[in-house]
Amino acid sequence: MIRCIAIDDEPLALDVLEDFISKVPFLKLFKTCQSAVEAIEVLHQENIQLIFLDIQMPQISGVQFLKSLDQRPKVIFTTAYSDYALEGFNLDAVDYLLKPFTFERFLKAVNKAYQQINMQLVPGEQPAAAVKDYMFVKSGYDIIKVQYDHIRYIEGLKDYVKIHTDEKIVVSLMSMKTLADDLPAHFIRVHRSFIVNFARITLVQKRKIFIQKVEIPIGEVYRDAFLEKLKQER
Structure with a gap:
């Protein structure tokens, strides 16, 4: 089970992500956050493995937020702007979902995340079965x-x-x-x-x-x- 959070300042975008995540058996959504600042507290309290992260947000952008983290979970960027794709991939993002994206495209992104996460060992956990x-x-x-x-x-x-x-x-x-x-x-x-x-x-x-x-x-x-x-x- 992959522990994840979703960060987006648009409530409708969070609703879509929450719906899509609920349909994937290997994802567990801990929280939806409307700002990167709100998400920091969750990251300190929980072992989050995957973030669905919007880029254009108030106070601090998704890219700035990701750069500020010492230990970065895997990230799938979700944004309405294609201009940031290169910078996102330079930050080792798993994937880059351009809004509005379909469930099929979402599923392809999370399958990539599943493969990458299960190639790593989390302290205290057993390795997952071969993806x-x-x-x-x-x-x-x-x-x-x-x-x-x-x-x-x-x-x-x-x-x-x-x-x-x-x-x-x-x-x-x-x-x-x-x-x-x-x-x-x-x-x-x-x-x-x-x-x-x-x-x-x-x-x-x-x-x-x-x-x-x-x-x-x-x-x-x-x-x-x-x-x-x-x-x-x-």
């Missing part, structure tokens, strides 16, 4: 945990993807590119509509592959990269 074994996917109103090794292949359908696993099919509103960027190296895109778990391939023919009885075409654009990976795995 790369699974991902969280939004399906309708649910957030579903999907084990990478259980995925056979992924099918793209316009704005949706269908993740075919050993147990079920998970349908999620996201693009193939967004999903492909977050998958481990043993997944490879073989067609504009298909990503496969390379370890689950059972047969390769000239222009198609099989995962058990499922036939999947190899697109011309993706053929060379697939053959190169096949060569490396022999």
Whole structure:
């Protein structure tokens, strides 16, 4: 469980963050703060691992606040202004969310934070399980945990993807590119509509592959990269 706070001088922005955070199983929101000064007391009292931080705020900006901390939790900047993106990343921010952002984009940012935080050991705590074994996917109103090794292949359908696993099919509103960027190296895109778990391939023919009885075409654009990976795995 990642302990987090949200800092923003706009109550509506805090409402959005509180709603999004409540939908993610591995996040625990300790407090919402309308100023960086208010947040200092929380940081002194609690072991906060992640801050959702607005940049343009009265009294002290989010960037100034972050620079003032001797020990910095992981930070995801949330702002309506893109001008500060470079400075944010120079401060080792996990991600930079430009308002208004979608839940899909929010989920991608917090998954990155989850990976980074779980690579560190917090004094007195046991190391978390390896993050790369699974991902969280939004399906309708649910957030579903999907084990990478259980995925056979992924099918793209316009704005949706269908993740075919050993147990079920998970349908999620996201693009193939967004999903492909977050998958481990043993997944490879073989067609504009298909990503496969390379370890689950059972047969390769000239222009198609099989995962058990499922036939999947190899697109011309993706053929060379697939053959190169096949060569490396022999």
